[in-house]
Amino acid sequence: MTSNSVSSDRFNYALRLGDNALILSHRLSEWCGHGPALEEDIALTNVALDLIGQAQFWLGLAGELEGAGRSADDLAYKRDAGAFRNALLVERPNGDYGHTLMRQYLFDAWHVEVLAALTASSDPRFAEIAAKAAREVAYHVERSGELVAALGDGTPQSHARMQSALDALWAYAGGLFVGDEIDARLAEQGIAPAAGSLRPEWDRATGAVFAQAGLKPPASAFAHKGGHTEALGHLLAEMQFLPRAYPDAQW
């Protein structure tokens, strides 16, 4: 293993973490001013704010690791869909509020675990960002888990919506645990956890919430992985419009 490909693995991994946070943050910000209640609107945008802060750290690190002079903003605004490394789950459209909360919970439950594992990374740059983000994400998963349980165990209408969200998102969530050769090499060096190693604890934690909610995860183990869905291009068209159209715009 040359040190060159190790640093490119780290760059790609930092991009994945940064892109997950960035894309999900953008999805959540689409709810700003449209939440079903003021508290929900505020909560969701606060979660979005934490995620955008985390995205800045991860993409900043990715830029450093790449060493080509790209800043976090360059990486966020000047890449096309094909160069994004986020999980498919986070780019899925918001749907109804229940769908948004289900996507959030499936992600949060994975996010707390990956960050906990990264806190022990052999690369201190990954460990320090993870330690910072983990404290924020502990609040995210508490909230999304409580809401999934409450809505699943709510009215027939809310229950039906949560079940259909779970059915629709299940295979995308599964993609979080399908690793590739980058994950494998980083795991070997203790830099990042192997993707599949996070699944048992995720199954246990989400299983407990689904049981409380009266929701049934699909039996299928099929997982979507790789590439992007059509949804990402539309999201980027909105997110990147301003810096692309007015490259020197100042706040």
Add this chain to the structure above:
Amino acid sequence: MVSEREVWDWLGQIPDPEIPVLSLVDLGVIREVRFDGDTLVVGVTPTYSGCPATAVIKQDIEAALRAHGVDKLRLERRLSPPWTTEWMSEDGRRKLREYGVAPPSGRAPAACPRCGSSKLRRVSQFGSTPCKANYVCQECLEPFDYFKCI
């Protein structure tokens, strides 16, 4: 020559942009003050990752120190160890309470900052800024902010 002690005193007079009763030193975001040759180095840690106040805090530190005649200045970001509410000073906690914000204390606020009652109800874990949750007192019926633990 300016002493590190003097710099700490100056930083202790800069208000937090979102909760102005707290100084940056009360908040616990100043990690280090030292001289690297004749350059003053101030290590600053962010509170919440996405907190918009972080950029304002940086500007305020620069402006204040320049006003005190410091011309060679470098601000360094410190992520580790991460900022937690444990870094907030005792003085800061008292000032928060007097300001009407319940100071951080474990999973939930200890008492209503207005009447002292412990009969409280959580309205939302997320409030007007990333660091706050929203509570209402069941005794005096006033809503209040809780500076939540992180």
